[in-house]
Amino acid sequence: MEHAGRRLCMADPMNDIESKRMGFLVSLFQASSEDFNLTQSWKDSWERHCPALYKDLPCIDSQPPGFDTRRKVWVTLNTIRTNTGKCAYSLHQWSKSESAACDCGAAEQTIQHIVTECPRRRYTGSLDDFVYATENAIKYIEELDIDI
Numbered sequence: 001m002e003h004a005g006r007r008l009c010m011a012d013p014m015n016d017i018e019s020k021r022m023g024f025l026v027s028l029f030q031a032s033s034e035d036f037n038l039t040q041s042w043k044d045s046w047e048r049h050c051p052a053l054y055k056d057l058p059c060i061d062s063q064p065p066g067f068d069t070r071r072k073v074w075v076t077l078n079t080i081r082t083n084t085g086k087c088a089y090s091l092h093q094w095s096k097s098e099s100a101a102c103d104c105g106a107a108e109q110t111i112q113h114i115v116t117e118c119p120r121r122r123y124t125g126s127l128d129d130f131v132y133a134t135e136n137a138i139k140y141i142e143e144l145d146i147d148i
């Protein structure tokens, strides 16, 4: 029992999580007031709670390009941006498919293969189009014949 009182004073990951949760709840409460600025609140929260490892990273205070697109487009944009998503290669790795091959004949259908190499689906523009969510990138995603 003697340790119970001390435990609260020590660096405790659960206390840290609880502290962040309280900060979030305070932000929600403040959101109801008229002069609340969500962007400023986010910046303040980032400065107060950002782990030391990420201190040099800038606070993201604007929505990334494509955030205002349909959810499917938004998800696919991020799949391509991160080169991680549902494709024959990943389904095979997760034991959800017998083969990692692409229907074009390539041995592995990765996201990179689909976007840059696949003769049936490759994107002919710049990969930066996906970063900036250009009209061409969004059109490509909307016309893609597979869900990735």
Ligand SMILES: [Zn+2]
Pocket (backbone or CB within 6 Å): 102, 103, 104, 105, 106, 109, 113, 114, 117, 118, 119, 120
């Ligand atoms: Zn292919």
